[in-house]
Amino acid sequence: MDGTPGLGEVSLGEVSAPGRVAGPDEGISTAELALATRNHGLPLEALAHDTSPPGLHYVLVHYDIPATDPDVWRLDLDGHVDHPLSLDLAALRARPAVTHRVTLECAGNGRARLTPRPVSQPWLAEAVGTADWTGVPLAALLAEAGPRAGAVEAVFTGADHGVERGVEQDYRRSLPLGQAADPDRGVLVAYAMNGAPLPPQHGHPLRLVVPGWYGMASVKWLRSVTVTDTPFTGFQQAVAYRYRGVTEDPDDPGEPVTLIAPRALMIPPGFPDFMTRARVVRPGPVPLAGRAWSGHGPVVRVELSADGEQSWTDAEVTADPDRPWAWAAWRAGWTATPGTYLLSVRATDATGRTQPLTAPWNRGGFGNNLVQRVEVHCLAE
Amino acid sequence: MDGTPGLGEVSLGEVSAPGRVAGPDEGISTAELALATRNHGLPLEALAHDTSPPGLHYVLVHYDIPATDPDVWRLDLDGHVDHPLSLDLAALRARPAVTHRVTLECAGNGRARLTPRPVSQPWLAEAVGTADWTGVPLAALLAEAGPRAGAVEAVFTGADHGVERGVEQDYRRSLPLGQAADPDRGVLVAYAMNGAPLPPQHGHPLRLVVPGWYGMASVKWLRSVTVTDTPFTGFQQAVAYRYRGVTEDPDDPGEPVTLIAPRALMIPPGFPDFMTRARVVRPGPVPLAGRAWSGHGPVVRVELSADGEQSWTDAEVTADPDRPWAWAAWRAGWTATPGTYLLSVRATDATGRTQPLTAPWNRGGFGNNLVQRVEVHCLAE
Numbered sequence: 001m002d003g004t005p006g007l008g009e010v011s012l013g014e015v016s017a018p019g020r021v022a023g024p025d026e027g028i029s030t031a032e033l034a035l036a037t038r039n040h041g042l043p044l045e046a047l048a049h050d051t052s053p054p055g056l057h058y059v060l061v062h063y064d065i066p067a068t069d070p071d072v073w074r075l076d077l078d079g080h081v082d083h084p085l086s087l088d089l090a091a092l093r094a095r096p097a098v099t100h101r102v103t104l105e106c107a108g109n110g111r112a113r114l115t116p117r118p119v120s121q122p123w124l125a126e127a128v129g130t131a132d133w134t135g136v137p138l139a140a141l142l143a144e145a146g147p148r149a150g151a152v153e154a155v156f157t158g159a160d161h162g163v164e165r166g167v168e169q170d171y172r173r174s175l176p177l178g179q180a181a182d183p184d185r186g187v188l189v190a191y192a193m194n195g196a197p198l199p200p201q202h203g204h205p206l207r208l209v210v211p212g213w214y215g216m217a218s219v220k221w222l223r224s225v226t227v228t229d230t231p232f233t234g235f236q237q238a239v240a241y242r243y244r245g246v247t248e249d250p251d252d253p254g255e256p257v258t259l260i261a262p263r264a265l266m267i268p269p270g271f272p273d274f275m276t277r278a279r280v281v282r283p284g285p286v287p288l289a290g291r292a293w294s295g296h297g298p299v300v301r302v303e304l305s306a307d308g309e310q311s312w313t314d315a316e317v318t319a320d321p322d323r324p325w326a327w328a329a330w331r332a333g334w335t336a337t338p339g340t341y342l343l344s345v346r347a348t349d350a351t352g353r354t355q356p357l358t359a360p361w362n363r364g365g366f367g368n369n370l371v372q373r374v375e376v377h378c379l380a381e
Numbered sequence: 382m383d384g385t386p387g388l389g390e391v392s393l394g395e396v397s398a399p400g401r402v403a404g405p406d407e408g409i410s411t412a413e414l415a416l417a418t419r420n421h422g423l424p425l426e427a428l429a430h431d432t433s434p435p436g437l438h439y440v441l442v443h444y445d446i447p448a449t450d451p452d453v454w455r456l457d458l459d460g461h462v463d464h465p466l467s468l469d470l471a472a473l474r475a476r477p478a479v480t481h482r483v484t485l486e487c488a489g490n491g492r493a494r495l496t497p498r499p500v501s502q503p504w505l506a507e508a509v510g511t512a513d514w515t516g517v518p519l520a521a522l523l524a525e526a527g528p529r530a531g532a533v534e535a536v537f538t539g540a541d542h543g544v545e546r547g548v549e550q551d552y553r554r555s556l557p558l559g560q561a562a563d564p565d566r567g568v569l570v571a572y573a574m575n576g577a578p579l580p581p582q583h584g585h586p587l588r589l590v591v592p593g594w595y596g597m598a599s600v601k602w603l604r605s606v607t608v609t610d611t612p613f614t615g616f617q618q619a620v621a622y623r624y625r626g627v628t629e630d631p632d633d634p635g636e637p638v639t640l641i642a643p644r645a646l647m648i649p650p651g652f653p654d655f656m657t658r659a660r661v662v663r664p665g666p667v668p669l670a671g672r673a674w675s676g677h678g679p680v681v682r683v684e685l686s687a688d689g690e691q692s693w694t695d696a697e698v699t700a701d702p703d704r705p706w707a708w709a710a711w712r713a714g715w716t717a718t719p720g721t722y723l724l725s726v727r728a729t730d731a732t733g734r735t736q737p738l739t740a741p742w743n744r745g746g747f748g749n750n751l752v753q754r755v756e757v758h759c760l761a762e
Contacts (some may be wrong), residue, residue: 009719009720009760009761010719010720010721010758010759010760010761011760011761012661012760014758015654015657015659015661015758016654016655016656016657016659017656017657026408027407027408027409027410028408028409028410028411028413028414029408029409030409030493030505031656031657031658032409033409033414033417033493033503033505034505034657034658035656035658036414036417036418037417037421037422037503037504037505037507038421038422038424038425038507038658039421040418040419040420040421040436040440041418041419043419043442043445043446043582045445045446045448046446046581048448049581053435053580053581054434054435054436054580055421055435055436055438055440055580055582055583056446056580056581056582057436059421059436061424062655063652063653063655064424064426064649064652064653065424065426065427065437067426067429112411112414119656120656122414122418123418124411124414124415124418126418126419127418161652162652162653162654162655163652163653163654163655163661164654164655164656165655165656168652168661199434199435199436199437200427200430200434200437201424201436201437202436268445271444271445271542271543271544271549272444272445272543272544273396273397273543273544273545274397274443274444274543274544274545274546275397275398275412275416275500275501275545275546276396276397276398276412276415277412277415277416277419278396278397280393280396280544280549338390338391339390339391340391377391377395377396378391379390379391379392379393380390380391380392
């Protein structure tokens with residue numbers, strides 16, 4: 001097959017543009033839509049499940065889902081360590097396994113609600129999921145490898161490859177060694193999700209799971225863990241995933257995106273209109289329920305408002321103390337009478353962090369944990 | 382919790398608006414985005430899998446995924462029959478089971494490429510998937526129930542409930558009895574996908590699978606099959622899923638949407654830019670591969686163009702004659718030299734149907750099988 005190039009030579013910089021924010025009246029672009037049709041959120045009625053099955057748990061893939069072969073897959077643990085490891089899946093499965101129930105959320109959740117809208121994966125509020133992840137504690141593997149004096153970080157490399165804002169890369173992130181090697185942080189090298197091998201889109205055959213952190217830390221298709229004696233300055237650490245543009249300084253390096261801010265979501269009550277997802281109920285008692293989580297500490301309070309956030313009422317919150325990294329369940333009663341309502345819900349965690357009533361803007365559109373507002377119409381009968 | 386209604390009494394007509402097309406410069410709206418973040422397509426690199434795992438197989442849910450309990454689920458087969466049936470899952474599983482590999486595609490696939498854009502689920506090209514579906518042939522169940530003389534259709538009712546363009550409904554569709562009861566059409570009442578119980582989003586615990594037809598016919602969360610002696614005129618049959626607006630007649634009832642039009646898709650070569658999904662390759666041989674399918678007959682030809690559709694080259698097509706309802710695989714070679722290309726691919730089936738170079742418009746945005754065009758940049762080195 002012959003090909004006729006449409007242009008002359010191209011460079012990565014021409015193919016892959018800098019980040020930008022949408023114009024004042026700019027709807028979601030085809031590029032944003034292409035991301036939204038590949039990646040997907042949790043349909044909010046699936047908050048009813050304690051754990052989220054594949055296809056309901058949110059997925060965000062930076063590049064392509066790589067083709068991987070579990071029979072030849074190896075995890076290399078090397079760098080600033082005394083005893084480098086190179087383990088196949090059988091060697092990992094032969095080690096003591098643990099299972100943690102962990103709620104993961106995309107750092108960009110809520111981005112499409114910001115004004116101006118940072119142009120990237122356009123999440124509204126649904127980029128969340130909870131699963132039982134089974135694998136080997138990273139702390140145990142690091143102890144086996146023996147970090148040398150002066151080690152400061154562990155750098156995680158995935159097998160997904162692409163270009164982003166002009167930088168060709170394998171997806172790569174780091175954690176401070178103090179977090180990576182802390183048994184209480186519970187970081188896992190996981191090979192199973194909800195009792196089955198990882199699905200392709202969730203990192204098959206091996207991924208990192210970092211409880212409490214936004215999802216960008218939980219590197220999928222994990223190939224290597226490299227212990228370093230200097231902080232990692234790669235693209236996903238130093239350029240992307242920073243809270244920037246909060247100050248006026250154009251050279252602001254920003255603060256790193258780390259732990260998940262508190263959020264509550266409700267199972268939308270009643271039934272939906274297909275096109276708008278507005279909710280319809282009939283007069284009478286309407287049970288309200290959902291989930292709430294925070295990476296900073298346990299959720300201690302969930303509040304609801306049905307009067308445009310003039311008053312708030314406490315919901316009943318049920319958390320499992322043995323599963324500190326999983327979302328809590330909440331429920332509340334509401335009696336609907338005919339009319340149109342905006343139901344709002346917000347979570348507060350044990351550190352006192354709560355959800356704002358106006359969205360906190362930053363250039364990358366990270367950590368927008370604005371309260372959820374659900375439009376509900378109660379018919380006359 | 383008290384509530385203060387924002388408006389007085391509301392009606393379904395106020396909550397649920399008529400269909401519309403987007404304005405000339407109207408980007409994807411928040412309502413369309415809300416659908417795109419819930420439903421999801423097949424990430425195109427997943428065309429590499431013969432069957433699509435949950436989370437990669439496309440999903441379109443009209444209303445909410447219903448909460449279902451397999452322990453009490455019953456399928457009622459009634460209406461214009463001599464021996465009505467009411468079967469639990471154990472009774473269905475006790476009957477002879479068959480497994481069919483079936484490619485399903487949403488009738489709205491390609492809608493977001495139309496101008497003007499019908500406002501609904503905004504698919505680009507990825508609303509497809511292939512699975513091994515296991516269950517009981519519908520023909521066998523219908524034979525057991527014994528349709529009476531004069532029976533013309535089978536009406537299928539799902540458990541998902543909502544409102545659409547002002548009409549409150551359970552999702553409901555029919556098939557002509559000749560198709561429903563034809564063993565060669567292969568319609569299944571399925572309880573397993575790829576060897577596992579149906580996931581919630583694919584119809585757990587029971588769904589219809591109608592080979593060759595667009596996905597709207599394969600009713601999920603199937604509760605009943607009602608044989609009728611008059612044609613079904615419900616919303617999803619007579620109002621939605623019609624090719625309308627092809628003529629100038631505003632009262633045009635349209636033609637029903639039925640069989641899948643031919644389409645080929647390619648696994649995007651090289652690696653992507655995160656934001657635009659444009660592809661990057663380096664000079665040299667670039668293997669191209671993908672899938673092709675048609676509901677009208679076997680795919681007999683797949684052609685590729687790398688020169689803006691001035692010339693086309695045949696790809697090698699491999700179909701499994703024992704799996705007539707599954708996509709065929711195709712592959713071709715291409716040698717990339719520096720420059721920017723639009724790679725195009727099109728399928729032709731045994732009936733001579735092929736894919737158009739300009740999108741065939743209709744008001745609902747159905748059946749747009751425009752050729753796929755993938756932008757590829759070959760770097761100098």
